[in-house]
Amino acid sequence: MAYKKIATEEAFATPELVEAWKVLIEDGAPGEAGLDHHFSRILNATGGWGAQVRDQVVDLGEVRLGIMDAAGVDMQVIAITAPGVQVFDAETGSALAVQANDVLAEAVRKHPDRFAGLGAIAPQAPKTAAKEMERAKGLGLKGVMVNSHTKGEYLDAASYRPILEAAEALDLPLYLHPRPAPPAMMAPMFERHLDGALWGFQTETAVHALRLIVTGVFDAFPRLRVVLGHLGEGVPFWLDRIDRLYARGRKGGAYPHWRATRRPSEYFLENFWLSSSGHNWDPAVRFVEEVVGEDRLMFAVDYPYDDSMEQTQQAAAIAVKNPEKFYERNARNLFDLA
Numbered sequence: 623m624a625y626k627k628i629a630t631e632e633a634f635a636t637p638e639l640v641e642a643w644k645v646l647i648e649d650g651a652p653g654e655a656g657l658d659h660h661f662s663r664i665l666n667a668t669g670g671w672g673a674q675v676r677d678q679v680v681d682l683g684e685v686r687l688g689i690m691d692a693a694g695v696d697m698q699v700i701a702i703t704a705p706g707v708q709v710f711d712a713e714t715g716s717a718l719a720v721q722a723n724d725v726l727a728e729a730v731r732k733h734p735d736r737f738a739g740l741g742a743i744a745p746q747a748p749k750t751a752a753k754e755m756e757r758a759k760g761l762g763l764k765g766v767m768v769n770s771h772t773k774g775e776y777l778d779a780a781s782y783r784p785i786l787e788a789a790e791a792l793d794l795p796l797y798l799h800p801r802p803a804p805p806a807m808m809a810p811m812f813e814r815h816l817d818g819a820l821w822g823f824q825t826e827t828a829v830h831a832l833r834l835i836v837t838g839v840f841d842a843f844p845r846l847r848v849v850l851g852h853l854g855e856g857v858p859f860w861l862d863r864i865d866r867l868y869a870r871g872r873k874g875g876a877y878p879h880w881r882a883t884r885r886p887s888e889y890f891l892e893n894f895w896l897s898s899s900g901h902n903w904d905p906a907v908r909f910v911e912e913v914v915g916e917d918r919l920m921f922a923v924d925y926p927y928d929d930s931m932e933q934t935q936q937a938a939a940i941a942v943k944n945p946e947k948f949y950e951r952n953a954r955n956l957f958d959l960a
Protein backbone atom coordinates (compact mmCIF):
# COMPACT_ATOMS: atom_id res chain seq x y z
CA MET A 623 0.00 0.00 0.00
CA ALA A 624 1.29 3.44 -0.87
CA TYR A 625 0.04 4.95 2.35
CA LYS A 626 -0.14 4.20 6.06
CA LYS A 627 -3.41 3.92 7.94
CA ILE A 628 -3.57 6.40 10.81
CA ALA A 629 -6.61 6.14 13.08
CA THR A 630 -7.21 9.56 14.62
CA GLU A 631 -9.75 9.22 17.46
CA GLU A 632 -8.52 6.39 19.61
CA ALA A 633 -9.09 6.36 23.34
CA PHE A 634 -7.14 5.55 26.47
CA ALA A 635 -7.43 6.03 30.23
CA THR A 636 -5.02 5.62 33.09
CA PRO A 637 -5.94 3.09 35.80
CA GLU A 638 -5.94 6.03 38.23
CA LEU A 639 -8.56 7.83 36.15
CA VAL A 640 -10.72 4.69 35.96
CA GLU A 641 -10.50 4.40 39.75
CA ALA A 642 -11.38 8.09 40.22
CA TRP A 643 -14.49 7.69 38.02
CA LYS A 644 -15.61 4.72 40.12
CA VAL A 645 -15.33 6.76 43.30
CA LEU A 646 -17.13 9.71 41.71
CA ILE A 647 -20.02 7.50 40.61
CA GLU A 648 -20.20 5.85 44.05
CA ASP A 649 -20.45 9.36 45.50
CA GLY A 650 -23.43 10.12 43.22
CA ALA A 651 -21.47 12.23 40.70
CA PRO A 652 -22.92 15.61 41.76
CA GLY A 653 -23.78 17.91 38.83
CA GLU A 654 -23.28 15.14 36.30
CA ALA A 655 -25.88 13.13 34.43
CA GLY A 656 -25.75 9.67 32.97
CA LEU A 657 -22.30 8.74 34.28
CA ASP A 658 -23.58 5.78 36.21
CA HIS A 659 -25.74 4.64 33.32
CA HIS A 660 -22.97 5.02 30.74
CA PHE A 661 -19.85 4.00 32.56
CA SER A 662 -20.77 1.59 35.35
CA ARG A 663 -21.42 -1.15 32.81
CA ILE A 664 -17.84 -0.66 31.57
CA LEU A 665 -16.13 0.11 34.89
CA ASN A 666 -17.76 -2.76 36.79
CA ALA A 667 -18.27 -5.28 33.98
CA THR A 668 -17.23 -8.85 34.65
CA GLY A 669 -17.41 -9.94 31.03
CA GLY A 670 -18.65 -9.12 27.54
CA TRP A 671 -18.21 -5.83 25.68
CA GLY A 672 -17.85 -3.72 28.84
CA ALA A 673 -14.98 -5.74 30.29
CA GLN A 674 -13.26 -5.83 26.91
CA VAL A 675 -13.46 -2.03 26.54
CA ARG A 676 -12.16 -1.52 30.07
CA ASP A 677 -9.18 -3.80 29.51
CA GLN A 678 -8.36 -2.36 26.10
CA VAL A 679 -8.74 1.30 27.04
CA VAL A 680 -6.05 1.21 29.76
CA ASP A 681 -3.54 -0.72 27.66
CA LEU A 682 -0.88 1.24 25.80
CA GLY A 683 1.20 -1.76 24.74
CA GLU A 684 0.80 -5.25 23.40
CA VAL A 685 -3.00 -5.56 23.52
CA ARG A 686 -3.50 -2.36 21.56
CA LEU A 687 -0.67 -3.05 19.14
CA GLY A 688 -1.99 -6.56 18.50
CA ILE A 689 -5.45 -5.25 17.58
CA MET A 690 -3.90 -2.56 15.38
CA ASP A 691 -1.81 -5.19 13.60
CA ALA A 692 -4.81 -7.47 13.09
CA ALA A 693 -6.90 -4.61 11.68
CA GLY A 694 -4.13 -3.07 9.57
CA VAL A 695 -3.97 0.18 11.55
CA ASP A 696 -0.40 1.49 11.33
CA MET A 697 -0.74 4.31 13.82
CA GLN A 698 -3.19 5.56 16.44
CA VAL A 699 -3.66 9.16 17.51
CA ILE A 700 -4.57 8.52 21.14
CA ALA A 701 -6.43 10.77 23.57
CA ILE A 702 -7.97 10.58 27.02
CA THR A 703 -11.37 8.95 26.85
CA ALA A 704 -14.77 10.41 27.82
CA PRO A 705 -15.83 11.72 30.25
CA GLY A 706 -12.22 12.74 30.81
CA VAL A 707 -11.15 14.77 33.81
CA GLN A 708 -13.88 17.39 33.39
CA VAL A 709 -16.20 15.60 35.81
CA PHE A 710 -13.90 16.26 38.80
CA ASP A 711 -13.16 19.32 40.89
CA ALA A 712 -10.48 21.57 39.40
CA GLU A 713 -7.63 20.30 41.52
CA THR A 714 -8.35 16.58 41.04
CA GLY A 715 -9.01 17.07 37.33
CA SER A 716 -5.80 19.03 36.78
CA ALA A 717 -3.69 16.43 38.59
CA LEU A 718 -5.24 13.53 36.66
CA ALA A 719 -4.62 15.39 33.38
CA VAL A 720 -0.93 15.85 34.20
CA GLN A 721 -0.59 12.19 35.06
CA ALA A 722 -2.45 11.06 31.92
CA ASN A 723 -0.18 13.24 29.76
CA ASP A 724 2.95 11.78 31.33
CA VAL A 725 1.71 8.23 30.76
CA LEU A 726 0.66 8.90 27.17
CA ALA A 727 3.88 10.73 26.31
CA GLU A 728 5.87 7.80 27.65
CA ALA A 729 3.90 5.34 25.49
CA VAL A 730 4.51 7.53 22.44
CA ARG A 731 8.25 7.61 23.23
CA LYS A 732 8.24 3.81 23.40
CA HIS A 733 6.31 3.35 20.15
CA PRO A 734 6.94 6.47 18.06
CA ASP A 735 5.94 4.78 14.78
CA ARG A 736 2.70 3.39 16.17
CA PHE A 737 1.36 5.99 18.62
CA ALA A 738 0.84 9.75 18.64
CA GLY A 739 -0.97 11.47 21.48
CA LEU A 740 -3.19 14.42 22.32
CA GLY A 741 -2.94 16.13 25.71
CA ALA A 742 -5.56 16.12 28.43
CA ILE A 743 -6.57 19.30 30.26
CA ALA A 744 -9.01 20.24 33.01
CA PRO A 745 -10.89 23.26 31.59
CA GLN A 746 -12.40 23.90 35.03
CA ALA A 747 -9.00 25.48 35.87
CA PRO A 748 -8.47 27.46 32.63
CA LYS A 749 -5.08 29.02 33.38
CA THR A 750 -3.66 25.77 34.70
CA ALA A 751 -5.08 24.06 31.61
CA ALA A 752 -3.33 26.55 29.32
CA LYS A 753 -0.02 25.87 31.10
CA GLU A 754 -0.58 22.13 30.81
CA MET A 755 -1.10 22.54 27.07
CA GLU A 756 2.33 24.10 26.81
CA ARG A 757 3.83 21.29 28.88
CA ALA A 758 2.00 18.67 26.81
CA LYS A 759 3.45 20.15 23.64
CA GLY A 760 6.88 19.95 25.24
CA LEU A 761 6.25 16.27 25.95
CA GLY A 762 5.62 15.73 22.24
CA LEU A 763 1.82 15.58 22.35
CA LYS A 764 0.18 16.93 19.20
CA GLY A 765 -3.08 18.53 20.23
CA VAL A 766 -5.50 18.74 23.10
CA MET A 767 -8.61 16.70 23.87
CA VAL A 768 -11.66 18.26 25.49
CA ASN A 769 -14.54 15.91 26.23
CA SER A 770 -17.18 18.51 25.36
CA HIS A 771 -18.91 20.40 28.17
CA THR A 772 -17.36 21.09 31.56
CA LYS A 773 -20.07 20.97 34.22
CA GLY A 774 -22.59 22.24 31.68
CA GLU A 775 -20.33 25.03 30.45
CA TYR A 776 -18.92 25.42 26.95
CA LEU A 777 -15.64 26.77 25.63
CA ASP A 778 -17.27 29.90 24.17
CA ALA A 779 -17.74 31.19 27.75
CA ALA A 780 -15.39 34.07 28.57
CA SER A 781 -13.70 32.19 31.41
CA TYR A 782 -12.25 29.64 28.96
CA ARG A 783 -10.44 32.19 26.78
CA PRO A 784 -6.99 31.19 28.12
CA ILE A 785 -7.54 27.71 26.63
CA LEU A 786 -8.50 29.02 23.20
CA GLU A 787 -5.61 31.51 23.29
CA ALA A 788 -3.16 28.74 24.17
CA ALA A 789 -4.50 26.40 21.47
CA GLU A 790 -4.02 29.08 18.85
CA ALA A 791 -0.67 30.34 20.14
CA LEU A 792 0.78 26.83 20.55
CA ASP A 793 -0.75 25.70 17.26
CA LEU A 794 -2.39 22.71 18.96
CA PRO A 795 -5.58 21.34 17.37
CA LEU A 796 -8.45 21.17 19.87
CA TYR A 797 -10.36 17.90 19.62
CA LEU A 798 -13.95 18.14 20.86
CA HIS A 799 -15.21 14.70 21.80
CA PRO A 800 -18.65 13.71 23.13
CA ARG A 801 -19.55 12.75 26.66
CA PRO A 802 -22.88 12.49 28.49
CA ALA A 803 -24.87 15.73 28.16
CA PRO A 804 -25.50 18.14 31.04
CA PRO A 805 -28.54 17.27 33.19
CA ALA A 806 -30.99 19.70 31.51
CA MET A 807 -30.21 18.38 28.03
CA MET A 808 -29.96 14.79 29.19
CA ALA A 809 -33.45 14.30 30.61
CA PRO A 810 -35.66 13.77 27.53
CA MET A 811 -32.98 11.70 25.81
CA PHE A 812 -32.34 9.60 28.89
CA GLU A 813 -36.02 8.64 29.19
CA ARG A 814 -35.63 6.53 26.05
CA HIS A 815 -31.91 5.73 26.33
CA LEU A 816 -31.13 7.95 23.37
CA ASP A 817 -28.49 9.90 25.33
CA GLY A 818 -25.48 7.81 24.31
CA ALA A 819 -23.48 7.33 21.14
CA LEU A 820 -26.61 6.25 19.28
CA TRP A 821 -27.82 9.88 19.20
CA GLY A 822 -27.30 12.11 22.24
CA PHE A 823 -23.51 12.35 22.15
CA GLN A 824 -23.43 13.87 18.69
CA THR A 825 -26.29 16.27 19.47
CA GLU A 826 -24.50 17.75 22.48
CA THR A 827 -21.10 17.98 20.79
CA ALA A 828 -22.60 19.57 17.68
CA VAL A 829 -24.16 22.22 19.94
CA HIS A 830 -20.70 22.83 21.42
CA ALA A 831 -19.19 23.35 17.96
CA LEU A 832 -22.03 25.63 16.87
CA ARG A 833 -21.71 27.69 20.05
CA LEU A 834 -18.08 28.35 19.15
CA ILE A 835 -19.07 29.30 15.61
CA VAL A 836 -22.04 31.63 16.16
CA THR A 837 -20.51 33.51 19.09
CA GLY A 838 -17.58 34.58 16.92
CA VAL A 839 -14.82 32.52 18.55
CA PHE A 840 -13.17 32.12 15.13
CA ASP A 841 -13.29 35.87 14.49
CA ALA A 842 -11.29 36.26 17.71
CA PHE A 843 -9.07 33.21 17.02
CA PRO A 844 -8.89 32.84 13.24
CA ARG A 845 -6.09 30.27 13.38
CA LEU A 846 -7.79 28.06 15.98
CA ARG A 847 -8.20 24.51 14.66
CA VAL A 848 -10.99 22.31 16.02
CA VAL A 849 -11.44 18.61 15.32
CA LEU A 850 -14.79 16.81 15.47
CA GLY A 851 -15.18 13.07 15.30
CA HIS A 852 -18.11 11.00 14.07
CA LEU A 853 -18.11 12.71 10.66
CA GLY A 854 -18.58 16.16 12.19
CA GLU A 855 -21.33 15.20 14.64
CA GLY A 856 -24.04 15.80 12.03
CA VAL A 857 -23.10 19.41 11.27
CA PRO A 858 -22.12 18.84 7.60
CA PHE A 859 -25.62 17.58 6.84
CA TRP A 860 -27.09 20.81 8.22
CA LEU A 861 -24.66 23.42 6.88
CA ASP A 862 -26.84 24.93 4.16
CA ARG A 863 -29.80 25.37 6.47
CA ILE A 864 -27.62 26.71 9.28
CA ASP A 865 -26.22 29.37 6.93
CA ARG A 866 -29.62 30.53 5.71
CA LEU A 867 -31.22 30.69 9.14
CA TYR A 868 -28.15 32.35 10.64
CA ALA A 869 -28.24 35.07 7.95
CA ARG A 870 -31.94 35.65 8.58
CA GLY A 871 -31.47 35.80 12.36
CA ARG A 872 -28.51 38.15 12.12
CA LYS A 873 -30.47 40.52 9.89
CA GLY A 874 -33.31 40.59 12.39
CA GLY A 875 -30.83 41.33 15.19
CA ALA A 876 -32.88 39.32 17.66
CA TYR A 877 -30.04 37.14 18.93
CA PRO A 878 -27.32 39.18 20.63
CA HIS A 879 -25.12 36.11 21.11
CA TRP A 880 -24.86 35.65 17.36
CA ARG A 881 -21.72 37.70 16.90
CA ALA A 882 -19.94 35.79 14.12
CA THR A 883 -19.51 38.08 11.13
CA ARG A 884 -19.34 35.42 8.43
CA ARG A 885 -21.53 32.52 7.41
CA PRO A 886 -21.24 29.56 9.81
CA SER A 887 -20.15 27.29 6.95
CA GLU A 888 -17.11 29.49 6.26
CA TYR A 889 -15.72 28.80 9.73
CA PHE A 890 -16.69 25.17 9.51
CA LEU A 891 -14.80 24.79 6.24
CA GLU A 892 -11.74 26.73 7.42
CA ASN A 893 -11.32 26.00 11.13
CA PHE A 894 -12.63 22.45 11.47
CA TRP A 895 -11.23 19.01 10.65
CA LEU A 896 -13.31 15.85 10.92
CA SER A 897 -12.70 12.20 11.56
CA SER A 898 -14.74 9.16 10.58
CA SER A 899 -14.66 7.56 14.06
CA GLY A 900 -17.32 4.89 14.32
CA HIS A 901 -18.96 6.19 11.14
CA ASN A 902 -17.14 4.50 8.30
CA TRP A 903 -20.37 4.19 6.39
CA ASP A 904 -19.99 4.58 2.66
CA PRO A 905 -22.74 7.10 1.75
CA ALA A 906 -22.11 9.23 4.84
CA VAL A 907 -18.34 9.40 4.37
CA ARG A 908 -18.69 10.32 0.70
CA PHE A 909 -21.29 12.99 1.51
CA VAL A 910 -19.12 14.56 4.19
CA GLU A 911 -16.09 14.48 1.91
CA GLU A 912 -18.17 16.22 -0.75
CA VAL A 913 -19.13 18.96 1.74
CA VAL A 914 -15.81 19.59 3.51
CA GLY A 915 -13.39 18.56 0.77
CA GLU A 916 -10.76 15.84 0.65
CA ASP A 917 -8.23 17.72 2.83
CA ARG A 918 -10.26 17.84 6.05
CA LEU A 919 -11.57 14.36 6.60
CA MET A 920 -9.46 11.74 8.39
CA PHE A 921 -9.92 8.07 9.08
CA ALA A 922 -10.61 6.94 12.65
CA VAL A 923 -11.85 3.77 14.35
CA ASP A 924 -13.03 4.97 17.81
CA TYR A 925 -11.04 2.24 19.55
CA PRO A 926 -11.92 0.49 21.81
CA TYR A 927 -15.62 1.41 21.65
CA ASP A 928 -15.90 0.42 18.02
CA ASP A 929 -14.38 -2.66 16.50
CA SER A 930 -11.08 -2.01 14.71
CA MET A 931 -11.54 -4.86 12.23
CA GLU A 932 -15.11 -3.89 11.40
CA GLN A 933 -14.31 -0.18 10.97
CA THR A 934 -11.24 -0.76 8.80
CA GLN A 935 -13.15 -3.26 6.65
CA GLN A 936 -16.07 -0.88 6.23
CA ALA A 937 -13.73 1.99 5.41
CA ALA A 938 -11.82 -0.08 2.83
CA ALA A 939 -15.00 -0.39 0.79
CA ILE A 940 -15.51 3.39 0.54
CA ALA A 941 -14.47 5.12 -2.66
CA VAL A 942 -12.92 8.18 -1.01
CA LYS A 943 -11.47 10.63 -3.50
CA ASN A 944 -7.94 10.38 -2.18
CA PRO A 945 -7.21 7.46 0.17
CA GLU A 946 -3.70 8.71 0.89
CA LYS A 947 -5.15 11.94 2.30
CA PHE A 948 -7.99 10.23 4.14
CA TYR A 949 -5.80 7.61 5.81
CA GLU A 950 -2.52 9.43 6.28
CA ARG A 951 -1.72 12.83 4.83
CA ASN A 952 -4.48 14.89 6.47
CA ALA A 953 -3.65 13.51 9.91
CA ARG A 954 0.06 14.13 9.39
CA ASN A 955 -0.58 17.71 8.34
CA LEU A 956 -3.09 18.52 11.07
CA PHE A 957 -1.24 16.92 13.98
CA ASP A 958 2.24 17.66 12.65
CA LEU A 959 3.26 13.99 12.71
CA ALA A 960 6.72 13.13 11.47
Ligand code: MN
Pocket residue numbers: 631633799851899924
Ligand atom coordinates in the same frame (compact mmCIF):
# COMPACT_ATOMS: atom_id res chain seq x y z
MN1 MN B 1 -14.65 8.42 20.34
